[in-house]
Structure formats: C-alpha cells, structure tokens
Amino acid sequence: MKFGVVQFPGSNCDDDAYHAIGSVIGQPVEFIWHQSQQVSGFDAIILPGGFAYGDYLRTGAIARFSPVMKAVGAFARSGGLVLGICNGFQILLEAGLLPGAMLRNKRLRFLCRQVHIRVENTDTPFTCAARPGQILKIPIAHMEGNYFCDATTLAELERNRQIVVRYVHPDGRDAGPDDFDANPNGALHGIAGLCNRERNVVGLMPHPERAVESPLGSSDGLVIFRSMVESLTRRTAERVSA
C-alpha cells in the first residue's frame, strides 16, 4: 500500500505526516506536488496541515483550485481514502468533498494545545481500530477550527453517523457550548472530525501526526493511522480473494 502526502505552497505539516507514516507507522509514503494531475498508485492521500497559499482570501479557498485537487476529487469518488488534517480539513470543506465550513475560533485567537476527543464512530477506515467511545489526547493548532453547518446538514450528519470524533473533557464527558477548556474553538456540537456519506473521506481538526510518539506528548494518534493500514490491508485481501 502507498500513502501520498500532498504539498501545497505553504503546507507546513507535510514533513510531519510523512515522518509519522514513513518512520513511525512504517508504511511506504511519497509527497504529491500540488501541480500533479494524477495520483495513480496511491491507496490513501493525506492533505496535511499548514497555511496553503498563505490562507489568502480564506483558509483553503485557493487550495481547492489547485491542479492536484482535481485528481484528489476523482480519487475520492473512486473510493480512495482521503484524510484532511487541519488545513487539509479546511481545504476539503472548500472543495465540497465534506459538508460545512470553518469559522474563526470563538475567542478569536490562534490556539495550540492538547485536547481530548472521543471516537463517536468506529465504522470508518480511520477509526476502525479504535474502541467506540475511546478518548484520544491529540493536539490542535489553529485559528479557524470552529466547525459550522446548518441545521439540515447537522441532522443529516447525525443520521448518517458522519461525526467521527468530538471534543470532550478528559474523562469523556460532553463539552458544553461554553466549555472553553474541553471545546476551545467553540465548534458546533464539539465536532472535531467528520466523514463524507461514503465514509472514505475524513477531515480532522486535531493533528494525529503530532501524537504518534509518547515523548512528544501523546501517542493516541497512532490508532488513526493504524485504522487506515488495517482498512487498506483488508481491502487488498478482499480484492485478492475475489
């Protein structure tokens, strides 16, 4: 299996994602340049964190028009796994590959800190190796992480079990609407990550690639990557036996 990490001008967590997948998880990984028009040969594509195109105009607004995004869109439609982390999540929203939008953090400041998220759904290729309700300590670092969508979309997300992870207290309790400590950016219903209807595209605001080595603060992010590996392994096995 091969992972690809897209590099937009201004992506700055690309090296981190590459290191997590290549050196920590130990899977083949390559960079994908933003001008590349084809992504054949990859099984999973990561849109990493950073400030693609300097966040000019609006975060993710220009990156969605990047040449590579045509290929990423096609890849997603054909069932390939796409993980958008932080800025990557914002780009997926702008590109319409995920529903909703990101507003500025409620307190209007950039925030970098460890948060706790609860796995709401293990029925995705990104959380299948986790336990339902598992609490993960993973850091956030963003100015625009305040997820928003309208009531209709929210109802649909809930109905289709598309909310993948939510911000919670360390002991797993839900974060209230004014609970700054548990939900620092004020995201709607504490939504920290969600997937598309087909469950092959996911966006996460927290950075799992920053939580794969305990000495750096947490290794709870490993389960996200391990889920992807497990899911892709299963796919290959199914293809072989079919």
Added chain:
Amino acid sequence: MIDTEIKVTPQIAAEHGLTADEYARTQKILGRDPNLTELGIFSVMWSEHCSYKSSRVHLKKLPTRGTHVVQGPGENAGVVDIGDGLVAVFKIESHNHPSFVEPFQGAATGVGGILRDIFTMGARPIAVLDSLRFGPIEPGKAAGNATPEEIAQDRRIADGVVRGIAFYGNCFGVPTVGGEVMFEPCYSKNPLVNALALGIAHRDELFYARAHGSGNPVIYVGAKTGRDGIHGASLLASAEFSEESQQKRPNVQVGDPFMEKLLLEACLEAMRTGAIVAIQDMGAAGLTSSSSEMASRGGAGIEIDLARVPQRETGMTPYEIMLSESQERMLLIAERGREREVFDVFHKWGLDAVEIGRVTADGMLRVLNHGKVAAEIPAHAIAEEGPRYERPIAAPRAAPAAGAPVFQFAAAGANLTESFRQLLASPAIASKNWVTEQYDSMVRTNTRVGPGAGDAAVVRLKESKRAIAIKTDGNGRWGYLSPRLGAMHAVAEAARNVACTGARPIAATNCLNFGNPEKPEVMWQFTEAIDGIAEACRALDTPITGGNVSFYNETLGKAIYPTPILGVLGVMEDADFALDSAFQNEGDVILLLDGGKAAAAAAEFSSSEYAKAVGGMVAGMPPAIDLAAEKRLIDCLVKLAAEHAIQSAHDVSDGGIAVTIAESCFASEGLSAGVDLGNAAEPAELALFGEHGARAVVSVAPGSLARVEQIAAQCSINVRQVGRVTRGEFRIQLNGAAVIQGQLESFQRVWSRSLAHSVESAS
C-alpha cells in the same frame, strides 16, 4: 519620490543621521562629495544598528571561541558542532523600535528577519524563542507611576506583538517553543522584542556570505521590492523616540510569512544543487547591506543594475531601491554557467529569481540604473570602515535606587499565604499560557519540552539521538541595580535552566538592549554588562557565537533598564535524558540542590520580584553570584539527568523556592507539595522568596535518593530534603508553623488566569 539629482549638503547629511565628521569621512573615501544615493548607502550602513559603531570596541572583550564553535560572530548567525556531522545555527536579534510604532508588523518582521539569518546559512529553522519586555499591564504596586492610558497602551502593544509573532511563526511553520515575558515601567514606550531562531544543518553543507569568483552572477530572489521600511535601520533603530514617533510608521516593514516559507524551501532546494557560491538575506538596509557585506567579506566587488530588480511600485529611484527593507528577499552568488539551475528551483516555488549583476575584482560596490552609474563606493569602506567610537563612559554619581526604601520584613510567624497569592498573580510570575498558546509550539514534531513544561525548551533531532535545549533570560531590573551583576545572572540563569532539562550548555548568543550610547552613563552600563557577560561565559564555558546590539531604547530622555538578554544552547547526548519541571508521582521526595555556601543576604531582598509585586519597591542589589557554584550545579544536573536519577528539575529564580515548588505542582497532573523548610533565623520572606542563585529543586523517587546524594556529593552540591509530592493541600512550613497553606487549586487558578485577565480587560 526622492530626486537623486539633489546636490548633497552637510545639512542633508545631518538629516540622514550622519555627523559632520562622518560626512567628512565619506568625502575622504570617495575623493569627492557623495551623491544622494551614496549618502543614503553610507547613512544606513554606518548607522548604529548596522555598523555597531558604539559597541564594536567593547564587544571584542567577549569570549567567542570554544571546542564546539564552528562559526563565531561575523557571519549571519553562529554555528556550533553538535555531533553526528550536524551543526546548530542560532542567533538572537532585536526588533524593538518597530514594535513600538507598529506592534504587529514590528514583531512579525522581527521573526522573519531572524529566520532568514538562519536559513541563509543552509540550516532549516527548527525553533524560535522570543524575549519580550513591556510596560505594566496591571495597575498596582509594580506599575510604578503608570497612568491608565499608559497601561492601556502597554496592553495593546503586548497583544499586538504576541499576535504578530504568532502570525509569522505559525504560518512559516517553525514552532515557537519558549521565551519569556516581563513587565517593567521603563519599557512602556520602549518595548523589547528579541527573537531567537535555531536551525540544524550538516556541517559540510553550510553556506557563507562571501562573494567570490569574478564574473559570477549576482542573483536576486524572493519578494518584489517596494518602498517599505526605508530608513528602518538608520532613523528608526538608531535613534530615540520623541513625540513624533508615530510618523515613523512608514519605516516599519511589512511581513509575509507565506512568502518566506516559499523562500525557505526554494533556498534549501537551490543550495542542494551545488550551484550557489554565497548567499545573504536582505535584512536591515536590504540590497545595500547584502551586496556590500558579501563583497567586502569576499574581498571582491559587486556590480548591479537596479533596472533588473523586481519592483512592485513604479518610479522607484536608486535611492529607494537600495534602501528598501521589503521583506522576504535574498541575494545570492551562483557559479557562472549554472544560473539556470538556480532559476528553475525558484520558479518552481513561484518566486522571482533574476540576475541583477556580477561579482567583480575591483572591490567596488557599483550600482547602475539602466546602465548609468548611480553609486560607486569601495565595498570594504561601506561594510568595514565605518566609524568606531570609544564613547565616554561615566558611572552614575549615585548608585541606582540610592535612597530607596529597604524591604520591611513581616513579623516572625506571620502567615504569608495571601502575599504568596499576590505574587502568583503578578504578571511577572503568572502563567504565560495566554501568550504561548497563541504560538504553534508543536509543528515539525520535534518539541520534546515545550513552553511552560520545563526550564528550557528541548527539541529532539530526527537525524540524531541527541536533543538540543535552549533558553533566553535577562533580568532588566537587576541590570538597572547593577549592570555587571545583572548580566552575569542572565548568563547563569539561562545556563542553569538549560542544565535543568538535562542538557550541557555549550554556547550562547546575546542581544544587548540599552539606551542612548551618547550618554556616558549608558555606556558605563554597557561596558559593565559586557564585562559581566564575558566573565560568566568564560566560567560556564558558553562562548558567544553572535548576537545583536540595540541602542537608543529611550523616549524623551528616559532609557530602559540595561537589558542584556542571553540565549544559551545546550546538548544532551540522548533525547531520553530530557527532564520536565513538573512533579511526576505522589510520594516522590523533593530536594533542594544548592551549589553555594553563602546564605541569602537580607539587603539583597529589596531587588526581588516579591519586593516589587508585594512591596512595590525596586531597590537594593541583585544577589551576589558564585559562578563556580553555578558551574558545579550545572555539572550535577547533567549527570543526574544522564542517569535518569531524578523525576523533575526546576531552578530557583524569580519568586524564590516557593514559586519554584508551586510551578512544579502547576505543571503536573494535579500534584501538590508538602514542604518543611526547617528552622531558620532569617526572615520568612527571605527563605521562601529569596532569589540567590545556584539552586534547583528536583523530585526523586525514594529508591533513587541514595544515588542522587552520591552524585551531588561528587559534584560538591549540597542536598537538602525539603518535602514530598502530595495531593490536595499545598503547604510550606517554616519554624514549625505553616507560612503558606491552601488548596493547590486555589493557587493554580489565580496563577493561570491572571495574564489573560490583565491583557484582555477593557481599558
């Protein structure tokens, strides 16, 4: 638009910041009068900021050589060998005056500038620290005579500076892993923003800024040139502020961190082609400094045609183009014939890369505009033959704070809990979380010990099992009370902090922030500080590898405290040795390690943070310093860390041992402390909040106690059991009675919320 056909007169030279003597010197060098463009070039290059004319003769006294030093002062940054074929490239720089005029952009471009100084040498920046000094943001005893308007302005400046640093560092993608923030009335109209950057490179892949190879192309890369920042060096950074300071806004540069990120990647990639001969960033005095300095260092000349310079404004004159301080630009020399390789890389990253001239053999900086000579000056004269002043030095007639009240200690047996709470809430001691959470401290996944977690920042290296620790320190108030002692303490404290994380300090960088050097008293402060830094760096084996001098930090005749800021870098053999300052386990023993033999002196207490926050005074002398004791403590901490013999280490400094122990609790997962300081004849405040050095508080698993005592004895360090790590109540006992007592949560709450509350208060 400035008309370069204007004939230069002594009056115009004076308006450019040149003295009559300096102007005469330019005439002598040229054998004629300079034209306006040439005058502009001399005025920026011979400004205090660029030429170090008042400080150079004194900086020579600093120790700059050492076993690990690969490159000392003189290049764009210092370089030290850290093993495994790797080097650390680091330096600290100031951007003070712009940060008063335009806090956000001033601070942002300060970060941008220091980052370029690192990657111009071929090193990818992996960490930034910032040392910030502001006026009071809270009314009260520590605020002196600050008016509500001044406090409101201090808050706005602090807020803008922090947002500016975050804006630049976060987008660029370098973690801001440490620094410090302090508040004193003297910084109200003269905030200090000192930014330190650290990068890593392979020792044999370093790049220097020495032009050579006659005929080699001179290539301009990066952002287009505009009119921003003209005279940023000569008129903004090299002069005091007056009432008209706001008019200096056009002199503040504007930063684009996205552009700098592209520039970084393009430079590193272009360097890998092997086609680059020399490279320097365009910082203060932009094109002027980069071209003249590279030519001068290489003993060569450079000829450029400004018509080829990418410009984003129309009608720019040679004067404007040469003096522009537009950001995110580099000047490089490539090998003749290999230009295309360089252009291809920069174009791939969407950046301009244009050949604007050639290296020559005649030693001249020759500036053409559409083929016509606009300026022609010997490069060496511009870069190296500026004035060098031995300015008059005169110690102040009266000792600083002479006649100020002496601290009145409380009656014996007094409970100091409420005063302790006040101390914890004071901006100097309170948690800096409000600041540090605005910085991405984790990008690049190397941050082993981040802001607030340990005494120094620790950055692991993916290329090696070693880790680097780095810390900045500098107590301006102590500098005011005794410039020499204050400077020595800055070195000692930064080195001690590095050692507390388990790393051995090996080198330092300094940023010297002072008032007007034309005042003999300020020069006295400066030379005293240099002597103190020199002595301390020798004793602690931390040679100075580079740094920055910022003079003229004064407004309406009032100078800042002499504030030398030291950045000390250390290396630990294994990243696993890294220590936090947080207590780890209930039941661990709390030990005080003490390298000195002398007890704290009551007369020194008036200079402490407690005396200022609770007593409202700045007086007395900083504590005496024992450099041999500091060295012993450093050696001891490094040994303890290497053997995994201790669970945590936190040095005793601002606020004394009571604050040290409280902070080790606050950083932990809900642990508290039960402390007994035994019986002491000295006043309680001195025992709890005294700040004399060479001390650290460590926590130890009971089973490791014997080993710790053994190592400490080998290092001649005194060990004293002072308590246990507990849960719930935080209690410090002295002479058989509790002097500080309360639920840990109550102390932590006041400590963690204070700064946010102060800055974000409506004013």
